[in-house]
Amino acid sequence: MDIRVLHGWDITPEETVRLQERLSTSVVQGPPLDAENVQLVAGVDVSSEKEHPLLTAGIVVCRAHDPTEIVETTAAQQSTSFPYIPGLLAFRELPAVVGALQQLQSEPDAFLVDGHGWAHPRRFGIACHLGLLLDRPTVGVAKSLLVGIEANPGPNMGDFVPLRDRGEEIGRIVRTKERTQSLYISVGHKIDLPSAVALVLRLTHGYRLPEPSRLAHLHVNAVRKTGHGGLVTPATPHVAQQRLW
DSSP states (O other): OOOOOOSOSOOOHHHHHHHHHHHGGGOOBOOOOOGGGOOEEEEEEEEEOTTOSEEEEEEEEEETTEEEEEEEEEEEEEEOOOOOOTTOHHHHHHHHHHHHHTTOOSOOSEEEEESOSSSSTTSOOHHHHHHHHHTSOEEEEESSOSSSOOOOOOSSTTOEEEEEETTEEEEEEEOOSTTSOOEEEEEEESBOHHHHHHHHHHTOOSSSSOHHHHHHHHHHHHHHHHSSOOSOOSSOOOEEEEEOO
């Protein structure tokens, strides 16, 4: 998989803020995603022990027509010295994600990222960052609010309300399962917001998270705890380990 080089990773928190402001101008919101041509969707997640520098990144690629069918998994572990700072998640986690991406044999048509995209103070969350690195459609699938006005959608699956910040719709708060907390869906890159929401709902099967995201979450936590692949897949994933700093 081709991964673009946007900048170096040896960077201070102060520098990252200016970089996010600059890179956000390159994010493309649209066009609508052609659902008929989406064959593979990847879930991307990162896990770590609290206050521990070792990060475990994982990717689970699923078939769009049956997201419970796993095509491929990869994982990578890297140590980082970049602190956990809300809004700067990409600079802590993406180097490990790149390690997992470098092992992919398949070519996903879209990526669901654990975190925000456009729903970010500088409109450049981790899903936007990954989208620019890959130049592919990416969607931010976040479990908690980072910025914007909180609101409650209706009680049924598929109900949503706009997520607004300073008068702009930056995402949507979407109910993906009845009697369950909503998700915060936003554009990462090369997809419009209605398509992003539709894709998440299409891939959601009885759980709060869409299947690629849910399986990626299970995968990275299993790898972090055991040091090897956590899901039964057609091919045993390789866990690459290296130190970032």
